Amino acid sequence: MNSNEEKNKISQVRRDESNSESWTIGKEFRFEASHQLPNHDGKCARLHGHSWRCTIYVSGNRLIYSGAKQGMIMDYDDIKKYVKPIMDNYLDHYHLNDTTGLANPTSEAIAQWIYEKLETEIPGLIAVRVDETCTSQCVYSKGKGNVLIL
Numbered sequence: 001m002n003s004n005e006e007k008n009k010i011s012q013v014r015r016d017e018s019n020s021e022s023w024t025i026g027k028e029f030r031f032e033a034s035h036q037l038p039n040h041d042g043k044c045a046r047l048h049g050h051s052w053r054c055t056i057y058v059s060g061n062r063l064i065y066s067g068a069k070q071g072m073i074m075d076y077d078d079i080k081k082y083v084k085p086i087m088d089n090y091l092d093h094y095h096l097n098d099t100t101g102l103a104n105p106t107s108e109a110i111a112q113w114i115y116e117k118l119e120t121e122i123p124g125l126i127a128v129r130v131d132e133t134c135t136s137q138c139v140y141s142k143g144k145g146n147v148l149i150l
Ligand SMILES: [Zn+2]
Pocket: 035, 044, 048, 049, 050, 132
């Protein structure tokens, strides 16, 4: 271990003890899909589609100490590895009422559904944001306090 590595290790231990800092990263994905809200009293009751945007937020209070992912809490590419099968098999160019099993797939329900698909795969997962339109979005989180994503 060279002296720089030792300094990094000491710094990491201090961060763990104080628990005073954290990093949150977000990885955005886009998909095209239709949905229908059968109970809605407006136009959302009709079958329609969106260009959806989904952002996965991962948080950590320590950086990876060495190796190819040094200085990261998680590699963006690793987030993509977990999300891609969900996009390919359930979300992109599908009818969300059918593929998610949600009878009423609101942004809220879809964000929760995506979160629950990923929570066992990504330990640092703190929130999933779903943008239904460019002015309408929902952030879902659970178990770690309310999360405000700006
Ligand atoms: Zn809609």
